Amino acid sequence: MTSPLVFPRTDASVVADDGDALHFCSTCAFSQACLSEGMDKRALMDLHVLVEHVGPLRAGEHVFREGDPFGAIAAVRAGTVKTYQIDRNGHEQVLGFHLPGEVIGLNAIHGDRYPCNAIALDTVMLCRFSFPKIALLAARLPNLQQHLFRLMSHDIGVASLFARDNTADERMAAFLIGLSRRLAARGFSPRRFQLTMARTDIANYLRQAPETVSRVLRRFEKDGLLHIKQRDVEILDLPRLEALALAVLRD
């Protein structure tokens, strides 16, 4: 069957694909930065010795907690990681969902402790990079440095996406289109994927009530934009959903 992989279902080739000294894992967060600019084998090995494979973590296990000493950033290889903070009133605030190929811990770089919690939502595998070491390497490798800066600025952009004043429909469309684009960039199907995060997490992230999440999605389903069965989402009308998301996503 030629259809692309449905996230987060991983076939044996992905799970077995651990990479080695000269090869990247298929979902590596850094492979594009390094390969596109032709890193030599020596530099590649320098990068790879920094990498430590972590996991699998089971759903509900923390990758790090707020206040833990910061020493490493981590790239998601498989599964979904949720980052969140607990506010002064003890309420959880969801900051984001991190998919394969994406990096967590970037917001810790300016301090010496993690400013948030990171928790596995399903079976998660990670690559951990010692931050002092990768920073040292980046000083020698302009491409790597540039890529790190790009990742950091993207992280800030994502966090502010839903701070603006948009309708419930627009925010939900932007959320789904965001997931779709990010998954497509890693070779997963952009039209079919699983929502690995719970309804309450989506609601929290979009600053909506859980009932609103369901109501909006039911309406989308009725309008033929998508089809949902339990956690499985199939986007049926990508252009219309993108048009709706445009109010939130600028491009």
Add this chain to the structure above:
Amino acid sequence: MASLSSLFDPELLRRYDTPGPRYTSYPTAPQFSPGFQEADLREMAAITNGDPIPRPLSLYLHIPFCTSPCFYCGCNRIITRDTARGAAYLTRLYREVAMTSALFDRDRDVEQVHFGGGTPNFLSPAQIAEVMDVLRRQFSFAPASRLDCSIELDPRFITPDEVGELAAAGFNRASLGVQDFDPDVQRAVNRIQSVEQTLAIIEACRTHGLQSVNVDLIYGLPKQSLEGFSRTLDITLEARPDRLAIYSYAHLPSMFRPQQRINADDLPSPEVKLGLLQCAIDKLGEAGYVYIGMDHFALPGDSLALAQQRGDLHRNFMGYTTHAESDLLGLGVSAISHIGPSFSQNPRDLGSWEQAIDQGHLPVWRGMRLEEDDVIRADVIQRLMCDGALDYRDLGRRHVIDFTTYFADALARLRPLEDDGLVELAPDGLRATSHGRLLLRIIAMCFDRYLPTAAASTPRFSRTV
């Protein structure tokens, strides 16, 4: 739809008269394990609440008591005339309702309620109405137009006026046990039930506005004859129930103690038994009924028949239903739940169920978490049992598999069934022949991964016909 008489092929029915599951669930109950406990059920409920659009709920309530033992019965029931036991049971049932309803988000509507047993009308109509009140308080009920409330009734223990009380409590469907009107048969199975009282209850269901009445008949009972059963069918069809179930009696006295009181010499021969089924199918065909699947028939305008035409029929522990997938919560002794990708069952003995509730626990006895393969096979078997056909491309798309590769073994097992004319295999799908439709579970068994191990032990499943 093919005419009903084309369903019947005595030679095939004889050849495939082997024990087989009824597939009200896949995997079937023998696969459940005591490793699945209360904490697992809580986790599954939380997972289903986390779905972006959580599924609606179906409630099954098991009332285990019967006043008098019918000898053919294989159900989990307790024989007593002490009505106080019903009240004591309800006290605990309400505690179970309170504990379990707390697991589910309040915006999950209840769309289906079914009372089974035992004999639900062992309870008084006032008690049954009270149960409905408790349920309405603890769960969010869908509006009446989307709500199916059904109850199994023993016509011997309810009056037409009491049917009105049940209708007022919200019931819109009833299923009546009849089995056979022949007095010899009724004596042999210890269930004396007059035609008059039965017809009066059917009539009362109509008078009080119930949308649908189902009647259960059984063939293969002791002392049953073609003439007697034929008369039973005539009387029943005269009343034109919306749905009819014609069950095959499975004599398994070693599994079901009450059946030990049936004299095996009184059982009809295999030839007579097949004749009884043929008689039923012929008469139902003449009366204009359509075949739904397994043991079920319906009038063409009934919602089940309409759903089947749309390809929108479903099957769960309560049998065939028009409700798209819901999470099923079973309450009471021995009840089975199907929450997300899991099955779980309450203790089958009353003492264990009572003890768990008295100690403040959800009474989970056993269950299982479904793996991806289980979910795929459950969908395949459900489509087969409801449509009598499979569309490989559709199923492949839904589960992101190449159907013919994934099910190469099953398709190989189907070849002899194709040679026997039960099923037609095409490159993009399969379809049960009209002769194969009465033997759907034989076809479904080819897709059951657990069957070789399940079949190795003593017969746990009733015969297919």
